[in-house]
Amino acid sequence: xxxxxxxxxxxKQGLLPAxxxxxxxxxxVTILLVLGFLAPLLTVAAYAFATPRSFDVFxxxxxxxxSAIFDPSNxxxxxxxxxxxxxxxxxxxxxxxxxxxxxxxxxxxxxxxxLVGVLFVFPLFVSENVxxxxxxxxxxxxxxxxxxxxxxxxxxxxxxxxxxxxxLFGMIYVYLPFMLFPMSLGIxxxxxxxxxxxxxxxxxxxxxxxxVELPLAMPGILIGMLLTFVLGAGAIAEAKILGGQSVIPxxxxxxxxxxxxxxxxxxxxxxxxxxxxxxGLALYVLSKLDLDRILGxx
Amino acid sequence: METHSQVRARAFVKVWTAFVLLAIYLPxxxxxxxxxxxxxxFGFPIRSFSTEWWDRTLASLEIQSLVQNSLLIAxxxxxxxxVFAFFGALAFARYDWRGxxxxxxxxxxxxxxxxxxxxxxxxxxxxxLGINPSxxxxxxxxxxxxxxxxxxxxxxxxxSFxxxxxxxxxxxxxxxxxxxxxxxxxxxxxxxxxxxxxxxxxxxxxxxxSLYTAxxxxxxxKWLYSKMVAGYSPMVPALGTMSTLSAIVVLLAxxxxxxxxRRRRADA
Numbered sequence: 001x002x003x004x005x006x007x008x009x010x011x012k013q014g015l016l017p018a019x020x021x022x023x024x025x026x027x028x029v030t031i032l033l034v035l036g037f038l039a040p041l042l043t044v045a046a047y048a049f050a051t052p053r054s055f056d057v058f059x060x061x062x063x064x065x066x067s068a069i070f071d072p073s074n075x076x077x078x079x080x081x082x083x084x085x086x087x088x089x090x091x092x093x094x095x096x097x098x099x100x101x102x103x104x105x106x107x108x109x110x111x112x113x114x115l116v117g118v119l120f121v122f123p124l125f126v127s128e129n130v131x132x133x134x135x136x137x138x139x140x141x142x143x144x145x146x147x148x149x150x151x152x153x154x155x156x157x158x159x160x161x162x163x164x165x166x167x168l169f170g171m172i173y174v175y176l177p178f179m180l181f182p183m184s185l186g187i188x189x190x191x192x193x194x195x196x197x198x199x200x201x202x203x204x205x206x207x208x209x210x211x212v213e214l215p216l217a218m219p220g221i222l223i224g225m226l227l228t229f230v231l232g233a234g235a236i237a238e239a240k241i242l243g244g245q246s247v248i249p250x251x252x253x254x255x256x257x258x259x260x261x262x263x264x265x266x267x268x269x270x271x272x273x274x275x276x277x278x279x280g281l282a283l284y285v286l287s288k289l290d291l292d293r294i295l296g297x298x
Numbered sequence: 299m300e301t302h303s304q305v306r307a308r309a310f311v312k313v314w315t316a317f318v319l320l321a322i323y324l325p326x327x328x329x330x331x332x333x334x335x336x337x338x339x340f341g342f343p344i345r346s347f348s349t350e351w352w353d354r355t356l357a358s359l360e361i362q363s364l365v366q367n368s369l370l371i372a373x374x375x376x377x378x379x380x381v382f383a384f385f386g387a388l389a390f391a392r393y394d395w396r397g398x399x400x401x402x403x404x405x406x407x408x409x410x411x412x413x414x415x416x417x418x419x420x421x422x423x424x425x426x427l428g429i430n431p432s433x434x435x436x437x438x439x440x441x442x443x444x445x446x447x448x449x450x451x452x453x454x455x456x457x458s459f460x461x462x463x464x465x466x467x468x469x470x471x472x473x474x475x476x477x478x479x480x481x482x483x484x485x486x487x488x489x490x491x492x493x494x495x496x497x498x499x500x501x502x503x504x505x506x507x508s509l510y511t512a513x514x515x516x517x518x519x520k521w522l523y524s525k526m527v528a529g530y531s532p533m534v535p536a537l538g539t540m541s542t543l544s545a546i547v548v549l550l551a552x553x554x555x556x557x558x559x560r561r562r563r564a565d566a
Contacts, residue, residue: 022395125499127519134325147342234412
């Protein structure tokens with residue numbers, strides 16, 4: 001990138017002459033990620049091959065946990081299917097919900113876009129269980145919707161709590177900012193004169209969108225989709241708080257194995273499979289993107 | 299020079315945004331109503347309002363210790379993550395070094411990772427190390443995903459930083475420390491403040507990581523969840539609302555500081 005033409009040369013002056021400044025600056029974060037991210041994942045991987053229902057990690061090697069998961073009589077695959085289906089549906093619906101807002105933030109709201117942006121960021125700072133519980137109070141019997149409709153003389157609200165549908169609703173609600181902001185960064189990458197040029201050449205609104213805007217905004221949109229998919233695949237609070245026990249997502253199976261069942265090796269094997277799916281996808285998409293362009297100068 | 303369809307599109311985007319914003323804040327308002335209504339069970343329309351549950355929440359010693367835990371964790375996480383992320387952002391966006399592209403992708407991985415699974419993985423790791431989970435381990439867990447977020451926030455500021463300013467200072471004979479203090483830091487202040495704000499608020503509201511890594515120590519989101527699952531009382535929405543209001547106050551105060559920093563820089 002043109003922004004990166006400056007090369008660090010002052011390494012010679014420091015105490016550690018051989019190490020470039022970039023590497024030195026990266027060191028604290030790198031050490032944190034090695035000790036706080038890589039090492040825990042390796043521990044999970046090690047536990048996944050330990051004897052089921054035991055804690056003798058590093059001392060035993062067995063595929064028993066995986067064969068238990070892939071055993072046809074085990075229904076844990078349904079949790080995987082539910083979680084991945086929910087995550088996919090969340091991605092598709094959120095892309096449609098967030099696009100007009102992201103477009104507005106960049107092109108229409110003008111001096112208000114800062115305020116609107118903050119209003120969309122703020123929910124990230126309220127823990128998801130508080131916000132989801134607000135929906136319970138809204139949808140519950142004699143709650144805001146039901147009680148409000150009765151007060152107005154209707155027969156009451158629909159019973160949507162503790163159904164599979166409300167879990168999807170909760171996920172869309174919680175993960176909206178994770179789609180909106182990368183998407184907004186993506187749309188900001190579209191040069192305006194290109195759109196004007198296409199219009200002057202007689203392109204229709206739809207053609208401009210499909211041929212100019214969408215491809216140029218794609219990196220940001222892809223990051224948003226990836227982020228919401230990953231978070232959706234590991235979601236647990238929505239199913240627990242809004243969904244009752246109507247659907248068990250995979251993260252809950254993992255949690256149960258780690259806590260009540262005290263079967264850490266099985267939980268680790270499940271977690272390892274989920275991580276493989278999620279990080280395989282994440283690494284694939286990230287390898288296609290140039291982060292300097294998305295976050296940097298435009 | 300707007301055509302008819304452009305006017306319509308503009309109206310649609312505005313109405314849609316307003317509608318989604320309303321939906322975003324609706325449950326927060328429902329919680330505020332529930333915390334302010336009289337009686338143990340929530341019913342709508344509210345028959346009578348009372349501050350009883352607010353008073354009881356404020357008086358509870360148990361909740362005081364939760365608030366202390368949450369504050370302590372958030373403060374430590376903010377301090378450490380700003381320092382780590384400041385250097386991380388320079389490595390991310392400013393310096394040209396061989397591992398930069400790899401570093402940029404690696405730093406995103408904890409963000410692109412389901413938090414409940416990260417929390418459980420850390421629990422396993424702490425156990426393997428023989429460390430008992432407590433609020434200190436929760437700090438580590440928060441750092442693992444907040445440092446990357448703050449790094450990105452500061453990196454965006456770094457991209458708008460002209461490296462020739464540092465070079466000029468060096469050519470004039472300034473020392474490394476002097477350049478950092480007098481050139482680099484002042485330019486990056488707005489980004490650093492935004493990063494600190496993000497760090498504090500994300501830690502304050504974090505639930506999945508605290509749930510698995512705080513051990514016997516509880517934080518506000520963790521306590522709220524345990525009461526939602528079993529033993530609801532209107533103290534749950536009351537404390538939830540208080541926590542939300544504190545976050546609003548912090549956000550406003552932080553926003554004010556950032557505006558002042560920007561303005562002072564523009565004047566200078």
